[in-house]
Amino acid sequence: MQQVTEFELPDRFMSQLKAIDNTYKRQDDEARQKLIDGGFYQVNAELAGFTLHDMVMYVDSQIKKHGVALGNYNVAITTCWPGQAYGKHHDEMYVVHVPVNTNDKSFLVFGDNLYHFEVGKFYIANTRLEHSAFNLGNTPRTHLLLCAYEG
Secondary structure (H helix, E strand, O other): OOOEEEEEOOHHHHHHHHHHHHHOOOOOHHHHHHHHHHOOOEEEOOOOOOOOHHHHHHHHHHHHHHOEEEOOOOOEEEEEOOOOEEEEEOOOOEEEEEEEEOOOOEEEEEOOEEEOOOOOEEEEEOOOOOEEEEEOOOOOEEEEEEEEEEO
């Protein structure tokens, strides 16, 4: 599988993304700094009050056409803060990204390749390969993340 595969997200799901963007409670400055210092931060979407079953089923149906499937239907909401970067690492699975909001200075990095993920699309990232991410913009970048596996 290539590093990143891009898909269009149907318009019927955009209101869900807007609702998350408008109502998701990101941490205050003190909590935010602890998270930046400690690294990656995520919260379960369902526990945060968001029901995304139809979107998740659609994403799963599309990625199966590429030989991967969701391992479970848990959705994490992740925020990469302005100035934050994740060090190089690799995961044991593929990760599906559904951007909720972004800025033009936020990227996922594989080697020398930079990928900017746009709202209105979703992506399978082959995060089994070494990668990192960073946000050089002035606004947070929030994505929904789902774990996917071959098969």
